Amino acid sequence: MLQTVQKAAQVLRLFTPQQPEWGVTEVAAALEIPKSGAHALLRTLAAEGLLQRTGNGRYRLGWTLFELSQTLLDSSALLRAARPVMERLVAGWGETTHLAVLVDGQVLYVEKLQGDRALEIVLSGVGKRLPAHCSGVGKVLLAHQPWESVLRLVAVTGLVSFTPNTITTVEQLREELERVRQQGYAYDQEEVMVGLCCAAAPIRDESGHVIAAMSLSVPAYRFYPNRQRLTTAIVDAARRVSEELGYYQEEWTWGNGKRSRSRSSGLATSAPT
Amino acid sequence: MLQTVQKAAQVLRLFTPQQPEWGVTEVAAALEIPKSGAHALLRTLAAEGLLQRTGNGRYRLGWTLFELSQTLLDSSALLRAARPVMERLVAGWGETTHLAVLVDGQVLYVEKLQGDRALEIVLSGVGKRLPAHCSGVGKVLLAHQPWESVLRLVAVTGLVSFTPNTITTVEQLREELERVRQQGYAYDQEEVMVGLCCAAAPIRDESGHVIAAMSLSVPAYRFYPNRQRLTTAIVDAARRVSEELGYYQEEWTWGNGKRSRSRSSGLATSAPT
DNA sequence: CCTCGAGTTCAGTATAACCGAACGCCGCGA
DNA sequence: TCGCGGCGTTCGGTTATACTGAACTCGAGG
Numbered sequence: 001m002l003q004t005v006q007k008a009a010q011v012l013r014l015f016t017p018q019q020p021e022w023g024v025t026e027v028a029a030a031l032e033i034p035k036s037g038a039h040a041l042l043r044t045l046a047a048e049g050l051l052q053r054t055g056n057g058r059y060r061l062g063w064t065l066f067e068l069s070q071t072l073l074d075s076s077a078l079l080r081a082a083r084p085v086m087e088r089l090v091a092g093w094g095e096t097t098h099l100a101v102l103v104d105g106q107v108l109y110v111e112k113l114q115g116d117r118a119l120e121i122v123l124s125g126v127g128k129r130l131p132a133h134c135s136g137v138g139k140v141l142l143a144h145q146p147w148e149s150v151l152r153l154v155a156v157t158g159l160v161s162f163t164p165n166t167i168t169t170v171e172q173l174r175e176e177l178e179r180v181r182q183q184g185y186a187y188d189q190e191e192v193m194v195g196l197c198c199a200a201a202p203i204r205d206e207s208g209h210v211i212a213a214m215s216l217s218v219p220a221y222r223f224y225p226n227r228q229r230l231t232t233a234i235v236d237a238a239r240r241v242s243e244e245l246g247y248y249q250e251e252w253t254w255g256n257g258k259r260s261r262s263r264s265s266g267l268a269t270s271a272p273t
Numbered sequence: 274m275l276q277t278v279q280k281a282a283q284v285l286r287l288f289t290p291q292q293p294e295w296g297v298t299e300v301a302a303a304l305e306i307p308k309s310g311a312h313a314l315l316r317t318l319a320a321e322g323l324l325q326r327t328g329n330g331r332y333r334l335g336w337t338l339f340e341l342s343q344t345l346l347d348s349s350a351l352l353r354a355a356r357p358v359m360e361r362l363v364a365g366w367g368e369t370t371h372l373a374v375l376v377d378g379q380v381l382y383v384e385k386l387q388g389d390r391a392l393e394i395v396l397s398g399v400g401k402r403l404p405a406h407c408s409g410v411g412k413v414l415l416a417h418q419p420w421e422s423v424l425r426l427v428a429v430t431g432l433v434s435f436t437p438n439t440i441t442t443v444e445q446l447r448e449e450l451e452r453v454r455q456q457g458y459a460y461d462q463e464e465v466m467v468g469l470c471c472a473a474a475p476i477r478d479e480s481g482h483v484i485a486a487m488s489l490s491v492p493a494y495r496f497y498p499n500r501q502r503l504t505t506a507i508v509d510a511a512r513r514v515s516e517e518l519g520y521y522q523e524e525w526t527w528g529n530g531k532r533s534r535s536r537s538s539g540l541a542t543s544a545p546t
Numbered sequence: 547c548c549t550c551g552a553g554t555t556c557a558g559t560a561t562a563a564c565c566g567a568a569c570g571c572c573g574c575g576a
Numbered sequence: 577t578c579g580c581g582g583c584g585t586t587c588g589g590t591t592a593t594a595c596t597g598a599a600c601t602c603g604a605g606g
Binding site: 002006008013041044050064067068069072075101103110129207 | 289345347402482
């Protein structure tokens with residue numbers, strides 16, 4: 001691993017909405033490296049356009065990052081496939097849907113469409129991160145990670161509690177992730193915010209790997225009466241996106257030696273309990 | 274300068290909408306470095322989330338870039354200040370406005386709002402780059418760069434010709450930039466596409482540096498009759514954004530020893546010819 | 547079954563990154 | 577007005593680091 005590049009990436013990650021501007025001394029202190037080293041990193045990153053210098057010798061994120069991000073979005077089959085499905089979901093239910101991916105153990109929200117009947121969800125926002133153990137999308141994504149990496153990240157970040165329903169022990173988490181993996185969807189039953197529930201399902205790429213998760217967020221009083229229908233809706237929507245990405249459920253039917261794919265069927269393998 | 278970080282940034286810049294996926298060998302060939310070096314770069318960048326591995330050992334841009342870009346946009350005073358002004362501009366004229374910055378000698382479009390009477394401009398798009406010598410925003414941005422850097426970039430990229438009106442010689446460019454700097458705005462008179470014109474003006478930050486440019490793009494047959502009004506409109510809009518960023522025109526008025534700022538006046542210093 | 551091309555690994559060597567100290571600059575307070 | 581403190585910046589010797597090219601593994605295609 002190239003340590004210099006690691007340092008550079010660490011520098012980039014320092015820049016947050018809370019502190020979008022850093023000086024040499026601050027960076028040096030944050031990364032615990034000598035000032036001259038921090039200086040070299042900042043200068044180089046700025047020369048490459050990943051950072052920009054402000055007038056007073058401090059640094060902010062650079063427009064090249066914006067350009068790269070647009071390239072990513074342009075070429076992202078995931079977003080292209082998910083957006084129309086999410087729009088239909090919002091149109092049908094009037095609730096809010098999220099699309100999220102996992103980035104080093106945390107949930108990163110990639111897209112968010114709000115319905116007209118939806119309540120304003122402040123916590124989640126496009127480009128924002130949240131811990132993974134407490135949301136529907138987070139549990140779906142964790143459930144399809146190797147258990148050791150889940151343990152590792154729990155060891156680092158811990159299981160922060162938001163509501164009485166938040167999962168706080170490793171044993172609870174293990175059971176929940178096992179259940180989520182088996183049934184093919186996850187619920188968030190007021191685990192991150194009282195009164196807010198959601199149902200989430202995994203999205204797979206052509207090779208079957210879970211690369212994202214989709215959810216419908218619903219107020220608790222509308223969630224519990226409609227849990228069944230919500231479940232089939234989100235699972236079906238996620239499966240449709242997966243199919244768009246080239247993934248087909250592994251239920252092959254053999255007819256005269258040539259196998260064919262079954263492209264539909266609501267919840268054939270994983271029916272809600 | 275840290276060469277390793279430079280290499281890493283070069284790797285990131287390889288990823289384009291045209292080729293959003295790269296393998297080790299391809300990167301090694303593109304950067305003219307041995308395979309093992311390219312391998313180390315890609316692995317490290319992927320471990321840091323700036324890239325992601327696809328199933329087949331190739332690489333795409335990573336979601337961390339999306340996150341960083343969102344942080345940039347969130348904390349960008351420029352966009353926050355410019356967006357409402359651009360919306361009013363579009364509402365009033367029904368034409369398309371662009372907001373652009375300069376990133377290593379090229380124009381990067383940061384925001385684009387289309388009016389209802391506007392023609393579809395395919396070339397410009399949010400997150401896309403174009404050469405700077407042929408567009409209104411480009412000439413505005415170049416005009417406020419040191420002339421040596423302009424020369425350097427011309428030496429590298431050349432002055433590509435798009436239409437008969439495109440500037441193609443250094444002498445033309447020097448004169449035009451001088452004029453643009455003096456009068457405080459630039460025109461694009463069918464220099465990038467026949468039938469398409471625009472008027473552009475600079476946006477300055479608190480210290481007076483030109484950090485962006487704004488433009489109104491108009492079909493030629495609507496541009497020439499309305500050039501005066503278009504000019505005042507875009508210059509005024511850009512000045513309003515600059516003021517929002519903390520910049521005030523250097524026309525001080527002295528009253529009883531205490532100086533006060535003059536915040537308005539359409540085109541006091543730079544009247545259209 | 548063989549080949550080709552891809553990604554990956556490894557160990558020696560040259561070099562590029564690291565470091566601490568010293569410099570110049572600006573703003574703040576005396 | 578002067579002096580101080582903190583900042584970003586520069587510099588050259590030392591060491592650890594990144595570079596290199598050859599060898600290895602794996603899969604796809606013929």
